[in-house]
Amino acid sequence: MEFMIMVEPGVRVYVNDINPSGNKTIIFLHGWPANYRLFEYQYNILPHMGYRCIGIDTRGFGNSDKPWSGYSYDSLADDILEVIKTLDLNNVTLLGHSTAGAVAIRYMARHNGFGVSKLVLCAAAAPSLIKRPNFPYGQNKEDIEKVFIQGAYDDRPNMLENFGRIFFYKQVSPPFSDWLFQMGLQAASYATIAISKDWITEELFSDLPKIHVPTLIMHGIHDQVVPYQLGVVQNQGIRNSKLITFENSGHGLFYDEMDKFNRELTQFVG
Template sequence: MSYIKVGQDANGSDVKLHYIDQGTGNPIVLIHGWPATYEMWEYQLAELPKHGNRVVAYTRRGFGNSSKTWEGNDYDTFADDLNAVLETLNLQNVTLVGFSMGGGEVARYMSRYGGARVARVAFVSAVTPFLLKTDDNPDGADKSVFDDMVENIRKDRFDFLQSFGKKFFGVGVISHPVSQATLDWMQSMCQLASPRATEQCVYAFAATDFRQDLAALKVPTLVIHGSSDDTVPAKNSGERMTQYVPHAQFVEYSGAPHGLFITEKDRLNRDLLAFASGGNIGGTANEF
């Protein structure tokens, strides 16, 4: 296994992130969702490097085989960790791709580090711009939604993950867009996360307001969201992104659930390849 040291925890122990680096050419960095690992990008990692790209994916602290820290499960720290990855691997002109919770890392990094080393950004099923309902964000989700998630995680994390996985991929009584084997694979991946990080990151992605972070985006920006996403509904996230990033291109995948990196893998791969090369998505220029 390959690891990148990104700092030390409060006890002086090294914090290391598990990562993969394959292919050569234009760098693409993939940031996973909650509570998975970089392995969720299986179909992207198998395809994107075939087309002249160096593809890097890493697992954030607290998840998978990366260091399990007690503190630091917040977006400032996650952005610092992303910066350490980019600097350690000396990546330049990067296409940053953030899925779900990972979209928050992209937004916070771009504002916190002024977009250093980054040429373009993509938000896929992302939690941006702001999920929590507040006085100035009336269309957000009530805090009780996230409190219930944490309560169920504490009660039976494994049962929660099983139910969450079905909703994640849009599995229902008559809808089976992924196999049982895929559901089992996803659950086993998510079980590797520490309970502490699993809980704290619920409030991190729910209560972090990325609206000011998004205002700092000056690079070409792609937003992809599924119209049937019941985990992070498009009306609360993807559809609102152009309000804060006017130059962003919003592409809706009709009928797609949250986990479209699996259910729409071929289309997503084509769109990411076109975007990373500076091409068009759906015939629309990536202008800003």
Template sequence: MGHYVAVEEDVHLYVEDIGEGKPVVFIHGWPVNHKMYEYQFNELPKHGYRFIGIDLRGYGQSDKPWSGYDYNQMADDVKGVVDAMELDNFVLAGFSMGGPIALRYMARHKQQGVSKLLLLAPAAPSFTQRENFPYGMEKKDVDGIIDNLNTDRPKMLEDFGGMFFGSDDVSDVFKTWFHGLGMEAGSYSTIHSAEALRDEDSFEDLSSITVPVESFHGKNDQICPYEFSGELQKGINGLKVVPFENSGHGLFVDEKEKFNQELLRFLGE
């Protein structure tokens, strides 16, 4: 069942709500939408879980306002969904850009309603390199992405998709479908979110996490390097990292069976 939730007077988010049981709220990555979790919302309801997938503002079937793509506003949007749907005792899962948004929700809204946190190839604690953090892209690389979004967005997303998966088993047809998810986003939405990824970080959010937390991360991730999760361990007490030896950034497809097994284990613990 799909819902539209008002998070501001003129901004409505699309939320997919499937199954019954303990809620698991999924935040997607840049520049796709909740449909990236297809092989999870096919599976979780079989095991007594309620899949809730949010299309962030600017993405998928949600409204696409000009502004509001910083981490604070995105986290506030998640809270708007949580409040409107009266969610409590739920697991919050964030992939890639959804990782820092989940972390900001935890810090900014005092972990409201969250019983466990799951980070999936997170773009955190910083997507770009900075002093004492030599991992990830340089800011000038993200500037190049933004330039290419302004000149040939379909080609830029195709090139980005070429870095996404680490398994030769991911079909060209699947990659074409996945590319289409990115094209559903607003052009300016992808640009403004890329600016947030370039400029913002999560370092100050980490100490606020007190619920059980794990990070699933591909060893061959070319977009959010595996080292990101090692750095997160320094700031989040008790964080467990689950390595995916044969995955790139798209671990939810690269090692789909392992991903779902580890997901169900984490949810059931």
């Protein structure tokens, strides 16, 4: 079931509700610069196991509307709230990958986890994707500015293709790589730039202690985008959280170790 949900006047986000009659609901939030299809290899399996899978395209990405503004973590968290309220969802598992993991954390803190009973963070870009004076982990600010922001201004297709080369740890086929590349191209260029700027300005150190639901953290040790140490910090900052290390995964752990990912996710959701 596919539809558009109005999250604010003039802005709609795309939602794909797979197996609406499922017993337990998982909301999938994709990372930059993809769309809900990023979790195709979960949608193929989990609905057969009785799960309801709801994929959301972030505003500016995929099939969602692409407004000029509204790309702060606060705004993106508010969009999630509108989807949950519109669909009258409760007792759901909220799953966020990469940047969407950070947005999921902001949602839990900003909206007191409304409707959410469990949280899953996959290679989440939190509490900060960049290194800061008192935070030695993550990427260098200058690299984000040069590679992703200026790269998008100068040659976005080339930037996206290079990003795809470091996304997975396992070897993927050229068609598979192109599949990921095409998802990135579907986004609005200004949306990809705005989110890249968020990586520099957004911090979630004070958000982590506000999470009060069971939380599963999954992170690959070979992640070249969001270093593994960020998962360790999340585990230290979120009460009642569990960190699962993926020894043979990069940033795309949901595909690098697909069977393990699906198994850990379903065991956690129950």
